[in-house]
Amino acid sequence: MxxxxxxxxxxxxxxxxxxxxxxxxxxxxxxxxxxxxxxxxxxxxxxxxxxxxxxxFSIEDTRRLLSLYADKNRHSQDVKQLARRRVEEIDRKIAELQTLKSALWSLTERCHGDLDPDCPILEEIGNEPIVSN
CATH class of the missing domain: 1.10.1660.10 (Multidrug-efflux Transporter Regulator; Chain: A; Domain 2)
Structure with missing residues (x-):
């Protein structure tokens, strides 16, 4: 084909x-x-x-999984180790995302969201107020 x-x-x-x-x-x-x-x-x-x-799975981990799949003498512990490492990576990313969400939520709670130009979100992103010339 x-x-x-x-x-x-x-x-x-x-x-x-x-x-x-x-x-x-x-x-x-x-x-x-x-x-x-x-x-x-x-x-x-x-x-x-x-x-x-x-x-x-990364390209290299995918390559390893494919190699293990083809190897009839493989050890399942090798496959499990790759999968567990991937789960740990996912857990780290989830923790990072939860931290980001919490920080952003805190900023949105401090922003009045009205017609006033003051915005703690922009101030935090810029780490200082932006001054126009």
């Missing part, structure tokens, strides 16, 4: 498929005319890559 068909079946745009090939995550066969020739296994790999990336 051609890249358009592989894209349709995998749910990934052709540009992403070409990128995955460029970085070595996918190696489709080449037809006699030089065009990429995708097979069912390639579509499966593309879906695997898409699901891994949608869970937020």
């Amino acid at each position: 051609n890249i358009g068909e592989a894209a349709k079946l995998s749910g990934l745009p052709p540009k992403t498929i070409r990128y995955y090939e460029e970085i070595g995550l996918l190696k489709p066969a080449r037809a006699s005319n030089g065009y990429r020739d995708y097979h069912d296994r390639d579509v499966y790999v593309l879906r695997f890559l898409q699901r891994s990336r949608s869970l937020g």
Whole structure:
């Protein structure tokens, strides 16, 4: 099948498929005319890559997961370690977002939101009042 068909079946745009090939995550066969020739296994790999990336795994972690998937002698602890590390990253990001939300909420509570030009939100962002010349 051609890249358009592989894209349709995998749910990934052709540009992403070409990128995955460029970085070595996918190696489709080449037809006699030089065009990429995708097979069912390639579509499966593309879906695997898409699901891994949608869970937020980095390209390198996705590469490792794909390698572990292909390795019948793998240790499940290696897979679990990658997943746990990803969960820890998500927890850190959630904590950062909660801190940002709290800070922004505090600023919005201090802003009167009326016709007065004074705004603690802008003052905090600028760390000092903006003076016009």
